[in-house]
Amino acid sequence: MEGERKIIWETSALETLIKALRWISNDSIQGAETVEKSIVEKLQKARVNPYRFPRDQMKIGNTGNFRYFISHSYRVSYRITETEIRVLRVRHVKQNPRLY
Numbered sequence: 192m193e194g195e196r197k198i199i200w201e202t203s204a205l206e207t208l209i210k211a212l213r214w215i216s217n218d219s220i221q222g223a224e225t226v227e228k229s230i231v232e233k234l235q236k237a238r239v240n241p242y243r244f245p246r247d248q249m250k251i252g253n254t255g256n257f258r259y260f261i262s263h264s265y266r267v268s269y270r271i272t273e274t275e276i277r278v279l280r281v282r283h284v285k286q287n288p289r290l291y
Contacts, residue, residue, distance in 0.1 A: 195238045195239055196237075196238050196241060196271070196272070196273075196274055196275050196276045197238075197274060197275045197276070198234050198237075198238060198275070198276050198278065199275050199276070199277045199278070200277075200278045201277065201278060201279050201280075203280075204267075204278045204279055204280050204281050205278070207280070207281045207282070208227075208230070208265075208281045211226070211265065211281065211283065212226065212227055225263070226262070226263045226265065229262045229263055230262050230263075230265065230267060230281075233260050233262055233267070234267070234269075234276065234278065237258070237260075237269065237276050238276055241258065241269075241271040241276055242255075242258070242271070244258045244259060244260040245258065245259065245260075246258060247259040247268050249268070249288055249289065249290055249291060250268070250290070250291060251290050251291070256270055256271045256272070257269070257270050257271075257279075258270075258271065261284060264283055264284050264285070265281055265282070265283055265284070266280075266281070266282050266283075266284050267280070267281050268280040268281075268282075268291075279291075
């Protein structure tokens with residue numbers, strides 16, 4: 192579809208997600224699949240309409256290009272550019288918040 196942005200994962204964000212999914216799968220493989228599917232679906236929605244999710248208040252000096260969503264207790268932060276959605280961070284919502 193024209194206008195859709197490419198999804199690019201920062202290495203640290205992808206590693207965090209993989210670690211979380213492995214941890215979840217120790218209790219439930221289906222649970223890990225559900226979390227992964229939900230995050231991927233929300234990122235697909237962001238490809239088409241990147242401003243649909245709220246501004247990331249944890250980003251210092253955010254002019255609106257940094258957004259986030261929460262899925263199954265995981266907070267996913269991303270940056271919008273003209274051609275891509277760059278996934279920056281994946282954190283569990285119970286972790287201490289950190290500005291970046």
